Amino acid sequence: MDSTLRQLSAYAAVARAASFTAAAAQLHVSQSSLSRAVADLERELGARLLERDTRNVELTPAGIEALRIAEQIVNAHRSGMKELERFLLGESGTVTVATLPSVAALLLPRVIMDFRRQRPQVAVQLMDGLEQSVLSRVLSGDADFAITTGESSGQLEHRPLVRDQFVAVLPQDHPLAERSEVTWDDLAREPFLAVGQDSSVRRLTDAAFAQIGVRTAPAAEAGNVATVGGLVAAGLGVTAMPALVLPLLGTGPVVHRPLGEPTVHRRLDIALRTRRPLPMAADRFLETLEEFRTHRHDLPPGVSWV
Numbered sequence: 087m088d089s090t091l092r093q094l095s096a097y098a099a100v101a102r103a104a105s106f107t108a109a110a111a112q113l114h115v116s117q118s119s120l121s122r123a124v125a126d127l128e129r130e131l132g133a134r135l136l137e138r139d140t141r142n143v144e145l146t147p148a149g150i151e152a153l154r155i156a157e158q159i160v161n162a163h164r165s166g167m168k169e170l171e172r173f174l175l176g177e178s179g180t181v182t183v184a185t186l187p188s189v190a191a192l193l194l195p196r197v198i199m200d201f202r203r204q205r206p207q208v209a210v211q212l213m214d215g216l217e218q219s220v221l222s223r224v225l226s227g228d229a230d231f232a233i234t235t236g237e238s239s240g241q242l243e244h245r246p247l248v249r250d251q252f253v254a255v256l257p258q259d260h261p262l263a264e265r266s267e268v269t270w271d272d273l274a275r276e277p278f279l280a281v282g283q284d285s286s287v288r289r290l291t292d293a294a295f296a297q298i299g300v301r302t303a304p305a306a307e308a309g310n311v312a313t314v315g316g317l318v319a320a321g322l323g324v325t326a327m328p329a330l331v332l333p334l335l336g337t338g339p340v341v342h343r344p345l346g347e348p349t350v351h352r353r354l355d356i357a358l359r360t361r362r363p364l365p366m367a368a369d370r371f372l373e374t375l376e377e378f379r380t381h382r383h384d385l386p387p388g389v390s391w392v
Contacts, residue, residue: 091159091160091163092123093123093124093126093127093130094127094156094159094160095113095156095160096109096113096115096120096123096124096127097123097124097127097135097152097153097156098153098156098157098160099112099113099120100120100124100136100143101135101136101143101145101149101152101153101156102153104142104143104144105143106120106121106124106143124136127152131148131152133146133148133152134146134148134149135148135149135152136149173365173366173367174366177205177207177208177367178207178208178367179208179209179365179366179367180208180209180210180211180367181201181208181209181210181211181230181365181367181368181371182211182213182228182229182230182368183210183211183212183213183229183230183231183232183233183371184213184214184215184219184220184221184223184224184228184229184231184232184233184234185212185213185214185220185232185233185234186214186215186216186217186220186233186234186235186286186354187214187215187311187334188311188328188330188331188333188334189214189233189234189330189354190212190214191214191333191334192330192333192334192386193233193248193330193354193385194212194233196378196383197371197374197375197378198210200374200377200378201370201371201374204374205367205370208367208370208371210371213228213229216282216284216285216286217234217235217236217284217285217286217289218284219284220232220234220357221234221236221242221357224242224357224358224359225241225242225359227359230364230365230368230371231356231357231358231364231368231372232356232357232358233247233354233355233356233357234286234354234355234357235286235289235290235352235353235354235355236286236355236357240360241359241360242357242358242359242360243357243358243359243360244355244356244357245355245356245357245358246353246355246392247354247355247356247375247379247391247392248330248353248354248379248385248389248390248391248392249351249352249353249354249389249390249392250328250329250330250331250351250352250354250386250388250389250390251328251329251344251345251349251350251351251352251388251389252290252291252294252326252327252328252329252345252349252350252351252352253326253327253328253329253332253342253343253344253345253388254268254272254273254324254325254326254342254343254344254345255315255318255324255325255326255327255332255335255340255341255342256268256318256324256340256341256342256343257318257319257320257321257324257339257340257341258319258339258340258341259321259339260276260321260324260341262276262324262343263341263343265343266343266344267343267344267345267346268343268344268345268346269345269346269347270294270295270297270298270300270326270345270347270348270350271298271300271347273324273325273326273345274295274298274300274302276323276324277305277306277322277323277324278302278304278305278323278324278325279304279305279306279307279308279314279317279318279322279323279324279325280304280306280307280314280325281307281308281309281310281311281314281325282307282308282309283307284309285309285311286352287311287327287328287331287352288307290328290350290352291325291326293350294326294348294350297348298347298348305322305323306322306323311327311331311334311335312334312335312336314327314335315334315335315336315338315340316336316338318335318338318340319336319338319339319340320338326345326350328351328352328388329386329387329388329389330352330354330386330388330389332386332388333386353392356372356375379391
């Protein structure tokens with residue numbers, strides 16, 4: 087049995103109007119083509135659906151049940167096509183963003199709020215994690231795009247978005263806290279508290295120490311920046327963090343000081359799979375993010391739009 091949507095729509099129109107002439111006028115088709123469609127449906131079903139005479143069209147018991155089923159199918163198709171249209175216009179669906187925790191917590195909330203105000207039927211899913219896990223989410227197709235660190239590759243295209251500067255994070259009563267600026271060499275002389283090696287923060291701090299010719303073994307390390315902040319607050323050592331991360335360190339007694347010699351920035355990019363078109367809703371989200379960048383919406387101290 088292979089009844090088509092056209093046959094079901096034709097039958098439903100005739101059954102509701104109880105007239106081939108009225109149904110043909112409603113559907114803007116010829117009466118003969120409408121009659122053929124209904125006859126084809128009856129033949130495929132092996133049942134008479136309508137009793138016809140020169141003036142009247144009446145539904146048989148099979149015709150009554152066929153009308154109920156046909157209207158369900160036609161209405162479901164109409165509803166599905168409208169839903170597909172909304173998706174293709176970027177008015178429904180889900181935008182999935184893989185990103186670093188600091189971006190998820192501090193950069194994106196206002197963007198999401200503005201985006202959802204314009205498109206309330208679109209959900210936003212954030213997959214926060216460290217650099218490599220974030221990039222793998224995009225490569226696997228689990229995320230539409232990422233906002234993270236890293237470099238362009240054959241598989242990923244990077245679009246610069248923001249950058250933030252590294253600062254020294256010190257216990258409140260530490261002697262270095264009395265200075266107006268701290269150097270990387272100053273930090274290297276202290277017990278240094280590091281983020282785990284799978285973090286972009288660790289990669290950049292290691293590179294900064296290498297730039298001044300210092301190799302320092304961490305006094306302690308932790309996978310979470312909040313944990314590192316807690317260790318600093320407890321007086322176990324010092325660390326360096328990019329400015330966007332600072333609000334995630336917690337409320338312990340720590341101070342921040344500008345960090346120079348060398349000045350180190352972390353660049354955060356939009357990362358997309360090369361030659362892979364985005365769903366329209368994701369494209370609309372990036373447009374909203376671009377509006378924020380273009381209009382230079384305020385960012386935390388030490389963070390700037392690229």
